[in-house]
Amino acid sequence: MTAESIIPALVHPVRDTVASIARSGEISGLPLPRLATLPHERPMLYGMATLDRGGRFGDRRMMRALGWRSDEHLDVALVRDVVLIRPDEEGLFRVPPGLLAVVPAPVRHWCALSPGDRVLLVADLERGVLAVHTTTTLDRLVLAHHARVFGGDDA
Template identity: 35%
Template sequence: MTVSFVPPVIPRTVPDRGALVRRDRTPPPVSALEPGSGRSSGTVYALSAVDKSGRVADRSVVRVLGWTPGSRLDVRERGGLIVVRQVDDAVYRVDARGHLHLPLAVRRWCRLAAGDRLLLAAHPGDGVLVAYPLAVLDRLLAVPHAGGDAA
């Protein structure tokens, strides 16, 4: 029986920097805005995490809407979004420190876990807060760029 050895293939320890950087990289597609166009609404945005008890950490949107501790809130899920309005006979309330708490049923319906983030959009003129789970944003933002073509 004869034995032959195959030499080992060992990569270089210091990679070539040029091989790691793609020179032909193009930026991801982004929808074009009209030159000089600005914001057209008074919507206030915040990105916030939800803790294990459903508390939303950011209080700025609650303050913008004029909700104070004890304000009664109607919290509902609609199409994967969380819609919150101040209603006099609602069950949920802004807590003593001014935080919004999302009910367990709504968190389960939206599949939110502790640490998940939400894009909060406060519409002061309407008195409405809409919370967008990042899974919903992923779906919304993927559609225009599905083919890699910018609008």
């Protein structure tokens, strides 16, 4: 048996018909699946930032999208292992000049954040909140997700 005698048996006879229809322009390609949408009315923005010595970081695009202004009062809270920053007239912290945000020293110590550490920023535009995720949190989330994707136990 030669390759020439095996290949026609493996190729479906409809293939030539589909190829001729595609060449004629009657179809433009395979139908695309409908993608799931987030449950938010407005999308969230994502970014990475590096903390400086004072715990400051910036992403002007996010700050503008959140509608924050320099000198605006902020509340900073640690919920589980996520730093949540939101406008609050009674907040103890303020948006520094240059549309930066700050992770206060006690929160940095609690999260073991140091100058030069990278963080994931998530601006939830519906809630007006900036969530700051540490790389430790990202490792845990990604490892758990990969365990589900690849099978096996959570890491």
